[in-house]
Amino acid sequence: MRVRFAPSPTGALHIGGARTALYNWLLAHGPGSSPDGRAGTLVLRIEDTDRERSTPENVEQILDALRWLGLDWDEGPIFQSQRAERHREALEQLLADGHAYRSTATGDDVREYKARHGAERGFRGEPESSGAVRLRVPDDGETLVDDVIRGQTGFPNVNLDDPVIARADGSPLYNFAVAIDDLDAGITHVVRGEDHLSNTPKQLLVLEALRADTPRYAHLPLLHGPDGRKLSKRHGAASVQELREAGYLPEAVDNYIALLGAGFAADEEHFSLAELADRFRLERVSKNPAVFDERKLRHMNGQHLRELGTDELTRRLEQFTGRSGLRDAVAISEEKIQTLADFWPLVSFVFDGPVDDPAAFERVLGKDGALDALRAAREALESVEPFALPGIESALRGVVERLGAKAGQVFQPVRMALAGQTVSPGIFETIAVLGREETLARIDQAMQRAQPVDSPS
């Protein structure tokens, strides 16, 4: 089995494109990839016949996104633009065989033709000495697309226009170039977005004119945004680069994207890349377009995040935030975050001091008894020995008991004093990480702030 992935080299790897890449990869690495059990081959191709968009920067961005997802390829990247000679050769052959002809017919001419012959009648031109090259489509029969996902679809040849396969200057057009490239690369399975389904008969016709074997095709449903329209930047993250910046894990993105449109087991949906490859069945891929739901991705991300373990999560968070020495903070917050981006807002106070939020401060410490609770907590903490989790916890719980208060009435003021915000990791763990000196200093600071010595009235 030889499969190929051909991202459009605009720089951003669109989420839909990422899914296509993933499915190709899963196909190549799945159990059915070859009869002898060896892995199939994945060819990466940069499709850009005129080489305007495939700048080295754009291509590198795509490659980088693919690597981040954990996807690799066996051959390529092959640049379509560098195969111009072969395309020209194939074009000459078609012209010589009479399977293609030159024509100066324009879009208007095509419309006029249809006005005369009926809207469903495909355009047929007359050979001329110059102009663009059109493929001659037979008038009879139909071109059958045997899609692995959708089954057979017949396109009656009468309905098909003679497609332009090369510009007047001889440069090849997409539908011609891909067919040649797939042929030369020995591609056995073409897996791509559904937007190419209507292009397939054209490519089949090219291959047929060349008397070449055709690959199997599989067209994936498109990805939509919450409004039902094609997924784009308007919907938030639309590319894997954006997902990466938003703090998602490649493991979770792979998992979620694979599920989006493929029915795996009915009862399970948490999978690693290897597990996905093991279970992936192309013919089971869904036929309907899917809506990308970032909330579910978030949920899966949290699961994968917790699966990493504290050491690995720390490594990723240090990379993500550009900070080091995060391990203790990670240990006390890993249960509470869903993305890498959630981490810093939750624990920045540990490193940078309490967050400054006057309204929240007033709300918590302005409450009756809040200052008394804080003072009592400070006293209790002062004598904890050793200054570690068990002692801290019993000291604070002792305060709650002595005051006859509810736990929150003591813990929230302490939390506010230490973090400056109402949300933080567990209070005992936070105190332990901060240490006695820092904890006491922050409590003092908060008490001072809540009760100015002389407040100007």
Add this chain to the structure above:
RNA sequence: GCCCCCAUGGUCUAGCGGUUAGGACGCCUGCCUUUCACGCAGGAAAUCACCGGUUCGAAUCCGGUUGGGGGUACCA
């Protein structure tokens, strides 16, 4: 306009002629609990787009309608 694809709770899906239509996300309630989460236990939410046909029996098969999507470039 023409050609093509698609249609199960809000979302992703399981289902492949006989099910109380299953699961996940989200939402709600409770438990846990120091906050937020995590976890656990429940719950609401689907006339299986509509109409007709085949059948003893249809979410499942067939046709039509409607709706959505794609293509229709000397773009990819």
